[in-house]
Amino acid sequence: MATMITLPRPALILTILFLVIVILPSACRADPDPLQDLCVADLNASISVNGFPCKPLHEVKSNDFFYDGLSKEGNTTNVFGSKVSIGDVLAFPGLNTLGVSWNRVDFAAGTGVNPPHLHPRASETLVVLKGKLLVGFITTTHVLYSKVLKAGEMFVFPRGLVHFQLNVGKGKAFFLAAFNSQNPGVVILPTTLFVTTPSIPNEVLSKAFQIDAKVISDIRSKLGS
Numbered sequence: 001m002a003t004m005i006t007l008p009r010p011a012l013i014l015t016i017l018f019l020v021i022v023i024l025p026s027a028c029r030a031d032p033d034p035l036q037d038l039c040v041a042d043l044n045a046s047i048s049v050n051g052f053p054c055k056p057l058h059e060v061k062s063n064d065f066f067y068d069g070l071s072k073e074g075n076t077t078n079v080f081g082s083k084v085s086i087g088d089v090l091a092f093p094g095l096n097t098l099g100v101s102w103n104r105v106d107f108a109a110g111t112g113v114n115p116p117h118l119h120p121r122a123s124e125t126l127v128v129l130k131g132k133l134l135v136g137f138i139t140t141t142h143v144l145y146s147k148v149l150k151a152g153e154m155f156v157f158p159r160g161l162v163h164f165q166l167n168v169g170k171g172k173a174f175f176l177a178a179f180n181s182q183n184p185g186v187v188i189l190p191t192t193l194f195v196t197t198p199s200i201p202n203e204v205l206s207k208a209f210q211i212d213a214k215v216i217s218d219i220r221s222k223l224g225s
């Protein structure tokens with residue numbers, strides 16, 4: 001017979017308190033909190049840390065906190081008909097240690113798509129500023145949650161879950177997206193699987209997708225590999 005461990009009542013209460021106060025907040029937290037007012041990333045520093053070292057304070061200028069990389073429409077002439085303009089810490093060093101970043105995504109008229117992808121280090125909220133987009137994410141139990149959004153409307157993609165957006169309006173579309181990480185990272189499924197160096201062996205993709213080598217090389221060449 002298996003022995004069951006029963007905790008005395010005070011120990012049980014302490015265990016629950018520990019879970020609620022210590023474990024849950026750290027599981028929900030995104031990037032670590034800053035320990036100083038500002039820490040503009042020195043992208044050229046030779047030492048390697050989790051994040052980036054700070055630029056010397058006497059070299060910091062107002063422009064370190066300014067970024068106009070999302071002000072222009074992206075060029076959507078590509079296989080997907082969409083363009084992601086990135087505003088993470090690498091593009092905008094002033095974000096270093098602050099735990100936030102933004103992207104802009106433009107969609108060509110017709111069927112511009114931001115293909116299925118995920119961000120390993122951040123949840124994402126987006127607000128559509130122009131056009132009409134079908135957006136959705138898929139859970140680890142294969143449930144799709146999706147919605148058609150128009151200008152001013154928002155959606156959220158939980159951290160690490162696969163999601164996509166498709167232009168379903170008449171003209172162009174774009175949105176701005178906010179992340180709770182200075183460096184959300186991105187895993188784009190089609191290119192991650194079919195455009196790597198070196199290539200994933202055909203046997204792996206053949207078996208995974210139940211397709212033959214010809215289809216694999218077709219996909220690779222269409223994705224520019």
Ligand SMILES: *[C@@H]1O[C@H](CO)[C@@H](O)[C@H](O)[C@H]1NC(C)=O
Binds near residue numbers: 042043044
């Ligand atoms: C990094 O180096 C490049 C080229 O040497 C320079 O233009 C740039 O200003 C440097 N960036 C920082 C943050 O020091």
Ligand SMILES: *[C@@H]1O[C@H](CO)[C@@H](O)[C@H](O)[C@H]1NC(C)=O
Binds near residue numbers: 075076077078
């Ligand atoms: C957009 O990108 C395409 C393909 O790279 C290029 O041919 C075209 O000149 C670009 N358009 C603009 C306005 O930069």
